[in-house]
Amino acid sequence: MNRSEWFTEQHSGAGSAFSLKIKQKLHEEQSEFQHLEIYETETFGNLMVIDGCTMVSTRDNFFYHEMMSHPALFTHPDPKRVWIIGGGDCGTLREVLKHQSVEQAVQIDIDERVTRLAEIYFPELCESNNDPRADLKFIDGIKWVKDAEPNSVDIIIVDSTDPVGPALGLFSKEFYHDCFNCLSENGMVVQQSESALYHLKLIGEMRDAMSATGFKHLQTLFFPQCLYPSGWWSATIASKGDLGKFRELDSANKQFDTTYYNADIHKAALAQPEFVKKAFNLK
Ligand code: SAM
Secondary structure: OOHHHEEEEEEOOOOEEEEEEEEEEEEEEEOOOOEEEEEEEOOOOEEEEEOOEEEEEOOOHHHHHHHHHHHHHOOOOOOOEEEEEEOOOOHHHHHHOOOOOOOEEEEEOOOHHHHHHHHHHOHHHHOOOOOOOEEEEOOOHHHHHHOOOOOOEEEEEEEOOOOOHHHHHHHOHHHHHHHHHHEEEEEEEEEEOOOOOOOHHHHHHHHHHHHHOOOOEEEEEEEEOOOOHHHEEEEEEEEOOOOOOOOHHHHHOOOOOOOOOOHHHHHHHOOOOHHHHHHHOOO
16 A cells, blocks of 8 residues: 555654545645644545644544533533633534533634634534634634633633644643633633543643642543544543532433433543543542
């Protein structure tokens, strides 16, 4: 097989790689912030790659976008104001806007080009961009949160690239501190937290930093995502108030379609593997 027919992301440090057979490269550019590529693949639809890392494919993005949004939105008692930091492909925004309780969803991505390319190559992810509750901003999410007033948001979803380049500061104590200050009383942050198999230390550091800035309760949820390193991804919720149980009845009776998420999946995603319990001293 000619290797040029494949896109391969090598996972540095893990000694592994993930490849997709490609039909053609549809687009490539260097934006002000990062290197952007779009491929048409043979079996995963279109693929967006940022700085050499796979971000989104048509076929499997639903795992990630649904698990970045619905668990937090069905855990908060009454989510009305949601911010998405990053998330420029608009898939998380689409999921958030499925919740009728949400009055305003602001997506803050540093790179407008990601959204403009998503509109062309992933139009289904952008189908809610014209919802009157949606507000798309193109600025640095770190600055946005730093400048925000207290009590201005109920849930902050950090749907960012890996902790390198412009996203590095989104994994810092200062950022969590700024999130804590602008969240409402029962407010929560949910952040993509990489792979427990490959990045356990990073998840531990994130959890420690979130606790140190005052978040009372943490939950790390697990879900499949074959496109990302190890194929097994996580999201971590940090809450100012009690996390307790999620609104299971509301989740079971949700008034919208999903492809992966449901109340049983939510429960299952909260189960903690033994090595994770040991690493984070969980009961
Ligand atoms: N699902 C992907 C993953 O985990 O690999 C992430 C989605 S991708 C659309 C993440 C977005 O984060 C990119 O569009 C990038 O521009 C944005 N981003 C990175 N650093 C940022 C920052 N400091 N402020 C706002 N957006 C940022």
